[in-house]
Amino acid sequence: MRILHHLPLSPYSRKIRLALAEKRIPFELRVEKVWERRPEFLELNPAGTVPVLVEENGLVIADSYAIAEYLDEAYPDIPLFGRTLAERAEVRRLLSWFDNLFGQEVSRNLIWERHLKRQLGHGHPDGAAIRQGYANLKHHLDEIGFLAERRTWLAGAQISMADFAAAGHLSALDYANDVDWSHNQSARDWYARVKSRPCFRALLADRISGLEPPPHYADLDF
Amino acid sequence: MRILHHLPLSPYSRKIRLALAEKRIPFELRVEKVWERRPEFLELNPAGTVPVLVEENGLVIADSYAIAEYLDEAYPDIPLFGRTLAERAEVRRLLSWFDNLFGQEVSRNLIWERHLKRQLGHGHPDGAAIRQGYANLKHHLDEIGFLAERRTWLAGAQISMADFAAAGHLSALDYANDVDWSHNQSARDWYARVKSRPCFRALLADRISGLEPPPHYADLDF
Structure with missing residues (x-):
């Protein structure tokens, strides 16, 4: 399965989660505590940041800018960068x-x-x-x-x-x-x-241990 | 003529100058003192940053990321983003x-x-x-x-x-x-x-008033 290494409060990870979902590309989320600087994660992305996308064929795309551009090139059916x-x-x-x-x-x-x-x-x-x-x-x-x-x-x-x-x-x-x-x-x-x-939808269902969102967070008529 | 609004010491402007020259796309440089926040310039780029590229047909491309991607899409003959x-x-x-x-x-x-x-x-x-x-x-x-x-x-x-x-x-x-x-x-x-x-070559010929480069700056055998 395609894996997105992310952090729930990372705006850059959220941007990519939205783009993947809008394009209806299935993926699994994996939380990466970037501050632990795990050697296995630094091999995927020496910058040590999330998000990092790992495709099923093993291709690693690090950095939210690179992932966003990649998604539009690899999955052009629902374009998210405009046409002209x-x-x-x-x-x-x-x-x-x-x-x-x-x-x-x-x-x-x-x-x-x-x-x-x-x-x-x-x-x-x-x-x-x-x-x-x-x-x-x-x-x-x-x-x-x-x-x-x-x-x-x-x-x-x-x-x-x-x-x-x-x-x-x-x-x-x-x-x-x-x-x-x-x-x-x-x-x-x-x-x-x-x-x-x-x-x-998936973003609105997020719950982070020790930090409850306000009631309006998941309310569509906030 | 195509115009690149820039600052001589801006690394992001230099990146675009190199890309334009590598692709052999002619352009004129215009220094923009971004700290003056000229209203005419803020209309081109509300972020107030250089570089900004203005094409001969009037198309304005602001931000060095947007310009770099634009150049490879509009002038693909000498690609600078790889193929696969x-x-x-x-x-x-x-x-x-x-x-x-x-x-x-x-x-x-x-x-x-x-x-x-x-x-x-x-x-x-x-x-x-x-x-x-x-x-x-x-x-x-x-x-x-x-x-x-x-x-x-x-x-x-x-x-x-x-x-x-x-x-x-x-x-x-x-x-x-x-x-x-x-x-x-x-x-x-x-x-x-x-x-x-x-x-x-053009970068090595740069001279900024009040700041002389060291002798090795333009020396190819530094």
């Missing part, structure tokens, strides 16, 4: 926006500082970073709302990896009850639409 | 390694802290970050040397975006005389081979 060169440039611009900017400005400040740092022995959460993370999240919700008011999906008329990248971050933050959905109604409406898709 | 799925996964794994890990662990600690931070009014260079950057650079030179001892080019038998990503970072650091090439002979030999390619 212009559409593809827009999907990738937004992918980079969410993977890099949103990741550094929001997810790192909240998921890392609030939920992982102390647990992994890296000291106390940095209050200033957390406050900055919440402030940045408002700007990013406004950016998502801006796009959602002008387009059916974030990158255009079709759902794409850009939606899954954004939803990967937001669903991880939402699990930890870090998203104030009242801040931007258009962003909330967009998230409700992504969340209602069949590909989202 | 396995080759493409390896090129992209390494691209992410250099763009993200090397970028954060080395280039940000050296190029940003030493050359841009004070100039842009963000305070004094952080000595600890700079020392960490030099230490990390040694590990990365060893990683490059490890790959170069086993393969013709970093990702395999053909030159690829992985070589240009690594060379983009190292050439920017080398311009600022930040690379101790005696640390790893295999990495140095690999860099000498990339540097000798015609696509590298």
Whole structure:
């Protein structure tokens, strides 16, 4: 069976889980505690990060960027990168926006500082970073709302990896009850639409030991 | 004429300059002082980063990841991402390694802290970050040397975006005389081979006002 090495709160793993499910590609999840730096895992991905996809034929694809592009090349039936060169440039611009900017400005400040740092022995959460993370999240919700008011999906008329990248971050933050959905109604409406898709079901069923999600996490009418 | 908005010390801009030149795609360079946050430039790329490519037909491609993938789709004659799925996964794994890990662990600690931070009014260079950057650079030179001892080019038998990503970072650091090439002979030999390619010539002719490169910067037998 195809295996995806992941972590439940990793936005990058969630992005790939959504893409695999949207494309109806079956896979098994395996949790990888990346901080343990297992030699067997470092052989799959010397960078030591999740997600890593291992195909049934043994092909290893490491890094969420490489996996996303691979999935569209190997399983093109349900394309998630757009069709024209212009559409593809827009999907990738937004992918980079969410993977890099949103990741550094929001997810790192909240998921890392609030939920992982102390647990992994890296000291106390940095209050200033957390406050900055919440402030940045408002700007990013406004950016998502801006796009959602002008387009059916974030990158255009079709759902794409850009939606899954954004939803990967937001669903991880939402699990930890870090998203104030009242801040931007258009962003909330967009998230409700992504969340209602069949590909989202497995994410909504996630339960992490010691961290219960808020009641609205799995509620489609949150 | 096709225009690439760039900054001379941006490793990500250098990666795209090398790819354009390797593919023999003519372009004009335009320096964008991203810290000025010009409204006209933010319209091209709301993230406010370089590089941004503007095609003659008006198509705007923002973000070095989007540009690299675009170039191979729009101009496939000289492919820079490999051919098989396995080759493409390896090129992209390494691209992410250099763009993200090397970028954060080395280039940000050296190029940003030493050359841009004070100039842009963000305070004094952080000595600890700079020392960490030099230490990390040694590990990365060893990683490059490890790959170069086993393969013709970093990702395999053909030159690829992985070589240009690594060379983009190292050439920017080398311009600022930040690379101790005696640390790893295999990495140095690999860099000498990339540097000798015609696509590298324009980078070696770069001169930034107020920052002279060391004599060996443009020397092919450094």
